[in-house]
Amino acid sequence: MALLEARGLKKIFGKLTALNGAELIVQPNEFHGLIGPNGSGKSTMMKCIAGAEVPTEGKVTFGGQDITAATPAERARAGMSLKFQITSVLPALTLYDNVLLALQGQTALTKLMFSRTRGLLHDKVMAMLEQFRLVDRAGEHASALSHGQQQWLEIAMALAPEPKLLLLDEPTGGMSLEERRVTGELLAPIKSRCSLVIVEHDLDFIRDICDRLTVLDQGAVLNSGTIAEIQSCPKVQEVYLRRA
Numbered sequence: 001m002a003l004l005e006a007r008g009l010k011k012i013f014g015k016l017t018a019l020n021g022a023e024l025i026v027q028p029n030e031f032h033g034l035i036g037p038n039g040s041g042k043s044t045m046m047k048c049i050a051g052a053e054v055p056t057e058g059k060v061t062f063g064g065q066d067i068t069a070a071t072p073a074e075r076a077r078a079g080m081s082l083k084f085q086i087t088s089v090l091p092a093l094t095l096y097d098n099v100l101l102a103l104q105g106q107t108a109l110t111k112l113m114f115s116r117t118r119g120l121l122h123d124k125v126m127a128m129l130e131q132f133r134l135v136d137r138a139g140e141h142a143s144a145l146s147h148g149q150q151q152w153l154e155i156a157m158a159l160a161p162e163p164k165l166l167l168l169d170e171p172t173g174g175m176s177l178e179e180r181r182v183t184g185e186l187l188a189p190i191k192s193r194c195s196l197v198i199v200e201h202d203l204d205f206i207r208d209i210c211d212r213l214t215v216l217d218q219g220a221v222l223n224s225g226t227i228a229e230i231q232s233c234p235k236v237q238e239v240y241l242r243r244a
């Protein structure tokens, strides 16, 4: 059974049709790239999946449950986690506290009062910082990090609650080439425990880390398949040549 199925998604903003019957199917432990020209509906689709936008038409199921009308908080509890283009790191807090906050959102207040739970959270915070190569800077304010490191901190925060699906909208925007390469390295190990849907303009980056790609054009799916299938698809080549 697919982990995520978004079918027949339509999203109309006033006179503009941002999504026009688009679909996205993601399997467990799959890295799935969502690509397409500017304005093709990628972010809108991510928002409809995450619950930040309500589709005008269509259905979204997650783990077999219909979540089309679920709130973002309900989706998070079901195991969905997201990081959008706009950063949500709190710059005045330490890296440690930022990750702790992301974890505490998932833990009931009564549980937090018990030292065992607090100890467990400490271990998790340190493990996430370690995994994202930030553990040496745990006590520093997030504002001291480079842009790339802030993005990694934010991915660590999104992963801290151990989601089944991570949604990333242009995580490498504004990063140097070296930071992009490291981002790929940091994301690779999470495949054993969750699926990823990633929107990216950097096609080399997305080709390196994804198993499958879905290509949107004018709000509809142009093609969906393996990297090789998408790369050899004349319709996709035409869209990207049209853009160049």
Ligand SMILES: Nc1ncnc2c1ncn2[C@@H]1O[C@H](COP(=O)(O)OP(=O)(O)OP(=O)(O)O)[C@@H](O)[C@H]1O
Residues within 6 Å of the ligand: 013, 016, 017, 018, 036, 037, 038, 039, 040, 041, 042, 043, 044, 045
């Ligand atoms: N809240 C909104 N209100 C009105 N129009 C919107 C809204 N959000 C998106 N749109 C429009 O919907 C279309 C699709 O936008 P969307 O951001 O989903 O595309 P995208 O593929 O993510 O683009 P980009 O690659 O430039 O980020 C665009 O024409 C955009 O201007």
